[in-house]
Amino acid sequence: MSDQDDEPTASAPDPTLGAVASKYKLLAPHMSNAEIVDSSAKAKPGDDRHLEFYPPYESENPRPGKITFELFDKMTPQQREDAVAADALHHLGGFQDPEGTKPVDPKWLQMKRDLMVMRNEPQRRVDENAFREEGDHGDTMAAWLQRNRADAYIRAGLFPEQNPDWQRPEGDPEGWTPQQKAHFARMGAYLRTGQDPADTVNAARSVGLVTSDRYAKEHVQRANRLDALAAAISRRS
Numbered sequence: 001m002s003d004q005d006d007e008p009t010a011s012a013p014d015p016t017l018g019a020v021a022s023k024y025k026l027l028a029p030h031m032s033n034a035e036i037v038d039s040s041a042k043a044k045p046g047d048d049r050h051l052e053f054y055p056p057y058e059s060e061n062p063r064p065g066k067i068t069f070e071l072f073d074k075m076t077p078q079q080r081e082d083a084v085a086a087d088a089l090h091h092l093g094g095f096q097d098p099e100g101t102k103p104v105d106p107k108w109l110q111m112k113r114d115l116m117v118m119r120n121e122p123q124r125r126v127d128e129n130a131f132r133e134e135g136d137h138g139d140t141m142a143a144w145l146q147r148n149r150a151d152a153y154i155r156a157g158l159f160p161e162q163n164p165d166w167q168r169p170e171g172d173p174e175g176w177t178p179q180q181k182a183h184f185a186r187m188g189a190y191l192r193t194g195q196d197p198a199d200t201v202n203a204a205r206s207v208g209l210v211t212s213d214r215y216a217k218e219h220v221q222r223a224n225r226l227d228a229l230a231a232a233i234s235r236r237s
Contacts, residue, residue, distance in 0.1 A: 016080045020088065023081070025194035026105070027088050034067040036084065043072045053087040057098050067091050086159040090151050092191075100146075107196060111187050112150050118180050122173040157184035158191065 014036040021028040033056070043049075054061035054068040061068050069084050093112040096102040103109045119127070127149055128141070135144045156163035157176065168175030176184070190196045 016077065016084055019077075019081045020085045024085055024088075024191050026092065026108070026191045027085065028194075030067060030088070030091060030104075033065075034069065034088075035063045036080075037062050037068060037070040039070050039072055040074050047072060051083050051087055053090045055091065055094055056096075082159060082162065086155045086162045089154050089158070093146075093151055093154070108187075108190070111183070111190070112146075112154060115153055115180065115183055115187075116145055116150050118177065118183060120173070120177055126174055154184075154187065157181075158188050 016036060017031045017034050021031040049072045051072065052070040054063075054070070056065050056067055058068075062070060067088070069087055071080070071083075075083060092105050092108045094104055094109075096104055127145070130149065131139075131141050131144050134148075135141070152163060152166070156166035157180065160167050186197055
């Protein structure tokens with residue numbers, strides 16, 4: 001067997017990337033430099049990975065220079081779309097360089113950091129335990145949160161089917177707080193439309209159209225309802 005036989009199979013062009021770009025405007029500019037590698041036929045017994053994300057500069061990236069999604073499961077088209085979109089959040093909240101000096105999307109990165117500040121004490125304790133079990137040797141908690149855990153929070157909040165074990169019943173102390181739910185709504189709107197609802201409110205404030213926090217909240221709620229309606233219409237079409 002040649003070395004080429006061991007290479008993962010690329011799906012090019014893959015309609016999944018186009019579907020993700022169409023549905024999530026914030027991801028659209030990045031999908032032109034993305035590639036899906038289908039390794040499902042070569043997955044080894046006991047390998048419980050579903051999908052592996054690689055930034056362009058990652059040394060183990062099977063497609064160097066590309067935003068790469070390596071699939072280890074057979075998936076339906078919808079499952080592929082959801083899985084790729086959810087793992088693309090690693091890219092949005094990451095950096096263009098291995099030194100971590102050039103954010104891919106500064107606004108998304110700040111939203112990601114803000115979400116970590118919103119954690120309550122029970123959530124922080126769960127994260128500390130997870131870090132002790134999963135953190136790499138020599139890792140810091142802050143580095144692990146940025147590289148791994150914070151993206152898992154966002155994925156669980158925006159794509160709950162991708163992290164079903166994170167979904168807690170109402171009232172569970174480790175469940176989402178009202179502040180976190182509102183933040184997920186804001187991030188979801190930004191992901192789908194490429195526009196931050198908070199920017200709309202701030203712009204309205206600057207010209208006197210929004211004059212209080214109550215009206216600002218109502219403005220965001222209306223924007224979210226319209227965004228949800230547009231998404232529903234898009235799914236039906």
